[in-house]
Amino acid sequence: MDSTQSNLESSISVPSVQELALQGPDKVPERYIRDEDGDGIIGTYPSDPNLHVPFIDMDKLVNADTQQEELQKLHLACKDWGVFQLVNHGVSTTTLKNMGNQVQRFFELPLQEKKRCAQRAGSLEGYGQAFVTSEDQKLDWNDMIFLKCLPIQNRKLDLWPQNPPAFRETLERYSEEIRKVTISIVKFITMSLGIQDTQISEGFREGLYDIRMNCYPPCPEPERVLGIVPHADNSGITLLLDCANFPGLQFLKDEKWVNVEPIEGAIVANIGQIIEVISNGIYRAPEHRAIVNKLEERFSIVTFCYPNPHTNIGPIDKLIGEGKIAVYKNLTHAEYFNKFFNRNLDESFIDSLRV
Numbered sequence: 001m002d003s004t005q006s007n008l009e010s011s012i013s014v015p016s017v018q019e020l021a022l023q024g025p026d027k028v029p030e031r032y033i034r035d036e037d038g039d040g041i042i043g044t045y046p047s048d049p050n051l052h053v054p055f056i057d058m059d060k061l062v063n064a065d066t067q068q069e070e071l072q073k074l075h076l077a078c079k080d081w082g083v084f085q086l087v088n089h090g091v092s093t094t095t096l097k098n099m100g101n102q103v104q105r106f107f108e109l110p111l112q113e114k115k116r117c118a119q120r121a122g123s124l125e126g127y128g129q130a131f132v133t134s135e136d137q138k139l140d141w142n143d144m145i146f147l148k149c150l151p152i153q154n155r156k157l158d159l160w161p162q163n164p165p166a167f168r169e170t171l172e173r174y175s176e177e178i179r180k181v182t183i184s185i186v187k188f189i190t191m192s193l194g195i196q197d198t199q200i201s202e203g204f205r206e207g208l209y210d211i212r213m214n215c216y217p218p219c220p221e222p223e224r225v226l227g228i229v230p231h232a233d234n235s236g237i238t239l240l241l242d243c244a245n246f247p248g249l250q251f252l253k254d255e256k257w258v259n260v261e262p263i264e265g266a267i268v269a270n271i272g273q274i275i276e277v278i279s280n281g282i283y284r285a286p287e288h289r290a291i292v293n294k295l296e297e298r299f300s301i302v303t304f305c306y307p308n309p310h311t312n313i314g315p316i317d318k319l320i321g322e323g324k325i326a327v328y329k330n331l332t333h334a335e336y337f338n339k340f341f342n343r344n345l346d347e348s349f350i351d352s353l354r355v
């Protein structure tokens with residue numbers, strides 16, 4: 001990544017939401033309140049309980065007899081939703097369970113212990129918060145720890161928790177298994193775009209895997225705050241492990257918020273803005289947000305997967321020409337990240353990538 005410091009590559013420090021919640025307040029501090037009128041409306045869109053995020057079965061993608069049908073489902077999932085629940089993905093149940101446990105145990109530690117991994121000036125890595133640049137900005141009802149996991153030389157081990165004791169080895173194992181899933185699901189995503197060569201998916205073998213672990217404490221006024229403000233991810237693809245047994249993650253579909261019902265053993269996969277660009281906008285990086293719960297704490301483990309830094313980010317040749325024009329610019333990896341970290345938080349990042 002570019003060595004020049006850019007404005008969103010670090011965040012000002014904010015209070016721990018877990019500590020706030022522990023005091024058992026009956027009201028939420030003003031800095032977290034999103035509905036100024038107190039009418040409980042967050043965002044402009046209603047939610048729709050009758051819509052469900054599609055499912056994709058990796059076994060069916062691999063099996064020659066079922067592949068075509070499943071590729072067609074995958075195509076529609078990426079085009080119409082930008083998100084799907086992936087089952088039979090190959091990450092072992094033990095790895096998923098261990099990862100969830102370690103993250104929960106980390107967030108259960110006393111604040112002082114978690115602060116040993118606190119973000120340092122000028123970096124988003126570590127325990128803290130992302131994209132907070134001013135004291136009067138509204139805050140998310142969320143604590144997080146963000147760690148670069150792959151390639152191995154990107155790890156800042158001084159920020160990796162040593163407590164709980166199995167945290168590091170569990171995260172190492174998890175990131176390796178997630179990398180395998182990423183390479184294969186990206187291969188099928190490009191196949192569903194009609195591209196047969198594996199150059200794009202192979203770009204994820206030496207790719208970057210950054211993991212954000214989120215804790216959403218119970219909130220006395222859940223309908224007035226957000227766990228994470230609506231956004232699309234700047235990744236190639238994002239793979240999310242939802243550790244709760246109630247919904248918290250929502251995707252925007254046809255101007256309605258749709259809950260992701262957590263399914264044990266499934267991984268939620270959403271298209272990131274890099275695949276949106278590569279696919280020349282055929283596949284969309286969907287807007288999503290997290291809501292919070294009055295009684296229960298929720299954890300999620302989110303892997304942002306990027307192709308290796310030598311890959312240019314632009315629409316692939318096969319999807320332009322013969323009357324199809326490029327909708328997005330072609331940028332180097334460094335230019336893409338520079339634009340991302342210097343973006344204006346009030347403007348659409350993806351629009352800034354349009355030709």
Ligand SMILES: O=C(O)CCC(=O)C(=O)O
Nearest residue numbers: 212214248249290300302
């Ligand atoms: O925790 C969630 O459900 C959403 C997290 C998310 O969207 C993110 O970290 O980018």
Ligand SMILES: [Fe+2]
Nearest residue numbers: 231232233288
């Ligand atoms: Fe996200």
